[in-house]
Structures are given as structure tokens and as C-alpha cells.
Amino acid sequence: MPFLACLKKKKSPVPLGKSIFQKHTPATQQNYQALLETCLKNKCLFTDDSFPADISSIGTGALLRKLPRNLQWKRPHALHRSPVFYPANRKQLDLRQGLVENCWFLAALEALTFQQDILAAVVPQSQSFERRYAGIFHFRFWHFGEWVDVVVDDRLPVTEVGELVFVSSVSQNVFWGALLEKAYAKLYGSYEDLQIGQVSEALVDFTGGVNTRINLAAAPHDLWDILTRATYSRSLMGCQTHLGVTCQGGPEYLVRLRNPWGKIEWKGDWSDSSYKWELLSPKEKILLRKKKEDGEFWMSLRDFQIHFVDLVICKLTPDLMSQEDGKKWMYSLKRGRWVKGSTAGGSLRCCNGTFWMNPQYWLNVLPAEDSKRSLGSCNVVISLMQKPSSKHRNRAPHLFIGFSLYKYQESNKKLPPAFFTQHRPNRHQIFLDEREVTQDFHLEPGVYVIVPSTLEPQQESEFILRVFSRKHVLREMGGNSSFTLSKEIVDRYEGKIWEDFFTKYFEQNPEINSVQLQRILNNISWRSFQSFHLRFSLDACQGILALLDLNASGTLSIQEFRVLWQRLLFYLEVFQKRDTNRSGKLDLVELHAAVQETGISLSNEVCNLMAIRYGDPDLKISFESFVCFMLRVEIMGEAFRNLTQDGKGIYLQESEWMMMTLYS
Structure with a gap:
């Protein structure tokens, strides 16, 4: 089963924004079809002034010092006599990392190649360098609750000898990866904004799915079953490791991994040159073993758990942990904001005196009519995602965010401060300095209240709350009954x-x-x-x-x-x-x-x-x-x-x- 491995890095501290009143206006989506027709009519190649072919699109920091001398921007026709946008051969999809340290992005991108229909939704297949070519391409990403179409021209940064500076394909005439990376950089501000991230973020941006994160050091006993269900449910998977992997351990079950760098492989048991392959039948050995330094390799499940830190599974349907395969799930999304002095009350354990100020959401979990477990608990997935105020994703660090879940009686009124001093949440709060925090619950049918918050009070951010279950109702709760606006x-x-x-x-x-x-x-x-x-x-x-x-x-x-x-x-x-x-x-x-x-x-x-x-x-x-x-x-x-x-x-x-x- 395929995994994409990525090195895990911590974000460096970045200065916060100047003020809560400093505005960020999202970029207006460009109409790909209209721009294409205009270029074809005028017989010209598209030039994207909103993401220009100059240093401003690369960044302003340390990445500039890595750039080669005489950096140039060229279109694929100037780099290869027969450029191909998207190859027909699966083997030609392999990519190489460039100067940007974005193996997290590359790992998620290569995970897409295992699911061709999902990849086609992100990378429209009708584009080419031949038919109706006008130097313009577009890609689709799930961006904080909505699908956006990102348009780019095909001018790419290259060295003076014509080598791509950033992501490139193993096949030198293939350019889908380089152009998709450019579109993703445009979405998040610059190439430099892709330097630090997590594979889980990119997987969600490519699918709109919901992540499950498993700490491999404390993995559940049925990890192999979870991996098997994830494979058959067409979930995308990635894993992260600390720097400095060493070799040890013995085999139990085998997992296949791919290093997004396209090189550097595992050297322990079940590696390309391992003696363990001689224990298999000739047929199994022929089907599984690959003696190529292409970054793809096998490991035992035990070694996988030892040498990797986290396993991220991006689920397109949230039934992975419940084993209710094939059932219909419903999905709700609410947008909110923590505002200093108003709705930024902080966490319960840090500031219980202002916790009540946080936004509150009324959740009614209903039994599904077609579920055999309708009289018991219901599987509910709750996801909280913070949305930064700046388009540049790495200009400010993530806040520590989390949410509390309370069992409650039927009511539309916002819970008063006294409620939170008298009741405990359904589960211990988890706060992470990541873009998204997701938890799976098994809940009895009934009414609950979700309270999303930052760890510290008076911290401001927009957020998106998503709830997945077989059947539920979700809405934001109003103010206190004793005090409302006219x-x-x-x-x-x-x-x-x-x-x-x-x-x-x-x-x-x-x-x-x-x-x-x-x-x-x-x-x-x-x-x-x-x-x-x-x-x-x-x-x-x-x-x-x-x-x-x-x-x-x-x-x-x-x-x-x-x-x-x-x-x-x-x-x-x-x-x-x-x-x-x-x-x-x-x-x-x-x-x-x-x-x-x-x-x-x-x-x-x-x-x-x-x-x-x-x-x-x-x-x-x-x-x-x-x-x-x-x-x-x-x-x-x-x-x-x-x-x-x-x-x-x-x-x-x-x-x-x-x-x-x-x-x-």
C-alpha cells in the first residue's frame, strides 16, 4: 500500500501582523476560459500580471540567496522541443524536488498520482502545449471551504542553461508538476511560502477531505486493518519522520513508501537489496521487488512504526475508523471568527473566566435510519481549521487552536459563563499549532455544543468548523436571552x-x-x-x-x-x-x-x-x-x-x- 514520506520540520517564529484592522483582500479569481479565448483570438500568449515572472513571485527572504545567477523565466517550448503537459504513461508522473524545501507538498502531490480521478479534478486533463495552446493553464484547489480555480501563465524560473529551479519531472519534457507548483505558490503568496508545511495541509487542499492523524509510537492495535480500509476506500496517505532515519527491525506486514525526493531509500529489511526477498516465492518476489534507486521502497509495518512519527490519512469519506463502509455521510460547514474583546475567549484551562465568550455551535446528532448501530453511538468527525489573515501562508505562525464538546439539553440560547464552571467537556481539549485540528467521536444521539477556541485569549483569526456524521443538524448559537440587540x-x-x-x-x-x-x-x-x-x-x-x-x-x-x-x-x-x-x-x-x-x-x-x-x-x-x-x-x-x-x-x-x- 502506498505512502508518501516527508521530513518533518518545525516552523521558525515569524513576526505577527501589525493590527487586527490590517485588511487582507483575497485575490479575485480569474476566468480561465475567457482569458484563453481572448489570447487565442488575439494570437498571443498569456501573461499573468497578478503573479509576474519576477523575484516578487519567488519571495523576499532566504530563498532568494539560493537562486542561481542569471535566473530566467522561460516557457516550456523554449526548454524542450516537444513539451508535454500531462503524460499518458504513469511512470512519467514522477517528480523531483527543487530549491524550495517543500517535500510536504511534493509528497501530497505524488499521493495524488495513485488516484487518477482525484488528480484529474485538481489538474484538468484537457490542457496541452499543442491544441488550443495560449501559454495559460489552470488548476483547482479546495481553499478554506470552497473550490477555487487558479490561473497561471507557463513562464517558469530556470537556470541560464535551461534547468527548472523548482519542481521538475523525472521526464524532462513533462511540465504538469512545475505548473501546478506555480499555481499553488500563487494561491499562497509566493514560492517561498511553500518552504514549510505539512503533508496533511496539501492533502486537504487537493481533495477537500478530512484528516486523521495517527501517532505511530502509540498506534492502535488494529493499525494494519485501518491501513487496509484506507487503501480500499481510496484515501490518500502520507507520513513524516524526523531527520536521520537509521535501519533496524524485523518484518511483519509490508508497506510501500515513496520518498518525494525521488532518491534516498530505506536500507534495512525489505529494502531493494535485502536478503528477506529470498524468503518469498519467485512470483511474489517478481511482483513486489524493484531494484531501482527511484525513492520507492518497502518496509515492515514494525519498522514503519519505529522510524516514522505520524501517519496522516486524508479521508474523502469519514467512515474510516467506524468500519461503516459504503454508507452515506452528511457534511456541514460553518465559518466564524475569534475577535479580540468579543469572541476570543481563549481556552478553558487558561482563562475560564472568558471562555464563554467564544463562538458556540449547536449540534444535534441524529440516529441514521439505515444504520444497524442507530440505537447505539454514532461516529462523528469534527474538524476546526484556522484561516490566516495574510495571503502569504508563512508570514505568521499558526495559533494553538482546539475545541470542546459538551452534552447539552435542547436550546437555542448561548451557554452562560456559569455553565462552563459546572460542566466538563466530553473529552480533554487538544490544542495544536497547526492549520487544522480533527477528532473522531462516538456519540450517543442527542444535543451537543461545540466551542472552538484558541489556547490564549484575545487572539484573532477566522476559522472554519466542519462536522461529518451519518445524520446531524449544526447551527451557530445566539446571544444570552437576558441581553440581545434590537x-x-x-x-x-x-x-x-x-x-x-x-x-x-x-x-x-x-x-x-x-x-x-x-x-x-x-x-x-x-x-x-x-x-x-x-x-x-x-x-x-x-x-x-x-x-x-x-x-x-x-x-x-x-x-x-x-x-x-x-x-x-x-x-x-x-x-x-x-x-x-x-x-x-x-x-x-x-x-x-x-x-x-x-x-x-x-x-x-x-x-x-x-x-x-x-x-x-x-x-x-x-x-x-x-x-x-x-x-x-x-x-x-x-x-x-x-x-x-x-x-x-x-x-x-x-x-x-x-x-x-x-x-x-
Whole structure:
């Protein structure tokens, strides 16, 4: 059974982004068919300006130092007299790693070659260098919950003698691997962004499947049965090892592996030159043994468990561990976000006082009608995936993420803080600094609550929650019944109507100034304030804009405004909850409680000073002032964390000090 082996490397620390308000706009998908027809009509070769043939597409860091002198970009027709996009012969699919240290990607890519129909979905087979050739190619990837089509031109980086710098095929005239690597690099920012990763990530990106990770040092007793079922269910498999594999052990069952480098093989029992082959019948030996230094080799299952760390199985159907083969499974996906001060409550063991703030999802596990085990437990797979804010996948390290699962009674209301102090989760929380955390459960039919979280509080990221089972219902849970926004605000400004309204507004005004911001905020019916008319002054709007305006343009984009809008709704909830007498103002005691409610820790002295700065003569804070106060607290705190080197202090040049104090 085939495996793709990969060396395991740890990510190096990378500086975090500058601010939660720093926006990342996903690249617009290009229309492959329209671009192809245009090039054919104009009799020209496609040039992709969104991923140009220059250093910017390769990267900005250490990879540049590895590049050969006189790097050039050439199309396959300039490299071989008869280039082939995709070979008819399976043996010609073999690839070689280039300068990018992305054996994890190459291992997943070669795993695809064992499943031709899956490979054809990622690599459309109708493309060629002959019929309707226009220098344009496209590939399909599952990217954070949706399939995207990535278009590239066929200009590839080569040495001055015409050798490919990155992934190449063993057959020099075959180019599908090099072009697919280019498309994947474009999807994630640059070639350099492919240097560090895990085979599990690429397997999911190629299939949209769900991963099972098995620690081989503590593998289940039925590992061989799991591998057999994975093979017959057409799952993709990969494994990882530490650097420095040595040889020892004795055979039990045999597994076949392939090193994505295309060379360096196992030298122990059942290797190409091992005496063990003489123990087999001539027929078995002919069918299994290969005496080639091509990176493909056999190992015993025992040696496999000794020398490899993790086994990753990417399942296209999640029934691998349940043995319910051939049954129908349903799949649900929910998108969410951890927002500092709002929904980034951290883990239960690190900060149980704010854990309740995390998003909560109501899961009703139902017995499947056609299941023989309908009266017993149901197999449920839950997967949590974090989505980085930057297109460049290695610009920031993964957060430690995980989720808790609770048995619960029928309810649509969000669980209150007290619930989590009185109940324990279904299983001990696992937090990993990886893109995706997946767990298999055997659950009795009934209602459960899933709480995804980061390990530490106040960490921000988008996430995707996926649930697989024979039959279930999944939905996000709402706020506490004792405290909700008015129905009009929810309906008009959090749903599709809100999105349509502001999208149309920003189509006419792509960037808004402080006067326009004031007009928008003051035209909103803040019906939740029953006792007075809420107004935002121009001075307050100018202060808000200065805090959120990253490039000092004096305007806000729609992305920046969306972030502001979510903060306003959150601040409104906190303000109303602490304004117990509905006066429209917070006194010092209420202000302290409101700040604590947001999950931010401030000393009494700072709160008192801010009340003097933003409050009225009686040191009472209006909602308008509370917004300005909280935005300043959050953004200045973020600025400190980004500027400090040791967490204790910062050093600023005079120009930086003036910018922070005057324009914020």
C-alpha cells in the first residue's frame, strides 16, 4: 500500500501582523476560459500580471540567496522541443524536488498520482502545449471551504542553461508538476511560502477531505486493518519522520513508501537489496521487488512504526475508523471568527473566566435510519481549521487552536459563563499549532455544543468548523436571552440587507471620510436606546477614523468599516448590559465593569484617567465616548504588543512617537 514520506520540520517564529484592522483582500479569481479565448483570438500568449515572472513571485527572504545567477523565466517550448503537459504513461508522473524545501507538498502531490480521478479534478486533463495552446493553464484547489480555480501563465524560473529551479519531472519534457507548483505558490503568496508545511495541509487542499492523524509510537492495535480500509476506500496517505532515519527491525506486514525526493531509500529489511526477498516465492518476489534507486521502497509495518512519527490519512469519506463502509455521510460547514474583546475567549484551562465568550455551535446528532448501530453511538468527525489573515501562508505562525464538546439539553440560547464552571467537556481539549485540528467521536444521539477556541485569549483569526456524521443538524448559537440587540438592528445591519446597503453605499464611495462616517452612524436607528437619541459628533468620528486609518489617507475602506461596525455592535451590547438604569451613561463603577466585560484588563488609575479625558464633569461616559475610549485602548494595546521586543517595554524614534500620540 502506498505512502508518501516527508521530513518533518518545525516552523521558525515569524513576526505577527501589525493590527487586527490590517485588511487582507483575497485575490479575485480569474476566468480561465475567457482569458484563453481572448489570447487565442488575439494570437498571443498569456501573461499573468497578478503573479509576474519576477523575484516578487519567488519571495523576499532566504530563498532568494539560493537562486542561481542569471535566473530566467522561460516557457516550456523554449526548454524542450516537444513539451508535454500531462503524460499518458504513469511512470512519467514522477517528480523531483527543487530549491524550495517543500517535500510536504511534493509528497501530497505524488499521493495524488495513485488516484487518477482525484488528480484529474485538481489538474484538468484537457490542457496541452499543442491544441488550443495560449501559454495559460489552470488548476483547482479546495481553499478554506470552497473550490477555487487558479490561473497561471507557463513562464517558469530556470537556470541560464535551461534547468527548472523548482519542481521538475523525472521526464524532462513533462511540465504538469512545475505548473501546478506555480499555481499553488500563487494561491499562497509566493514560492517561498511553500518552504514549510505539512503533508496533511496539501492533502486537504487537493481533495477537500478530512484528516486523521495517527501517532505511530502509540498506534492502535488494529493499525494494519485501518491501513487496509484506507487503501480500499481510496484515501490518500502520507507520513513524516524526523531527520536521520537509521535501519533496524524485523518484518511483519509490508508497506510501500515513496520518498518525494525521488532518491534516498530505506536500507534495512525489505529494502531493494535485502536478503528477506529470498524468503518469498519467485512470483511474489517478481511482483513486489524493484531494484531501482527511484525513492520507492518497502518496509515492515514494525519498522514503519519505529522510524516514522505520524501517519496522516486524508479521508474523502469519514467512515474510516467506524468500519461503516459504503454508507452515506452528511457534511456541514460553518465559518466564524475569534475577535479580540468579543469572541476570543481563549481556552478553558487558561482563562475560564472568558471562555464563554467564544463562538458556540449547536449540534444535534441524529440516529441514521439505515444504520444497524442507530440505537447505539454514532461516529462523528469534527474538524476546526484556522484561516490566516495574510495571503502569504508563512508570514505568521499558526495559533494553538482546539475545541470542546459538551452534552447539552435542547436550546437555542448561548451557554452562560456559569455553565462552563459546572460542566466538563466530553473529552480533554487538544490544542495544536497547526492549520487544522480533527477528532473522531462516538456519540450517543442527542444535543451537543461545540466551542472552538484558541489556547490564549484575545487572539484573532477566522476559522472554519466542519462536522461529518451519518445524520446531524449544526447551527451557530445566539446571544444570552437576558441581553440581545434590537431585532431591527440585527435584521437590518447584520444580515443580507445590511450587506447590500453598505455594499451599494461603498460602490458610490469606495473610501469614506469623517463627515460621511458621521452621516452613516447618525442615520442608523439605534432603537435599543429607548430613553434618548444617540448622536455621534464630528470630533468623535474624526477620532474614530484616525484610530482605524492604517495608511493615514483620512478615509476608511469598506473592509475597515466592517471591522468598525462589528466593534460598535459589541460595544453596544457591553454598554447596555452595564448601563443598568438606562441613563445612557456609565459611571466609574459601571465603566470598570464594562471594560472587564470586554476581556481587557486595565488598572483603576487608567480607567479613572480615561473617564476624566472622555467623560462629562461628573466623570460619566456616554456611548459615543465609550466607543472612542475602547477603540483607543484596543489599538494602543495592539501597538505595544507589536513594538515590544521582550513584552516589557518599547523604544520609539521621535517620528514614531509623534505619529502614535498625535494621529491616533
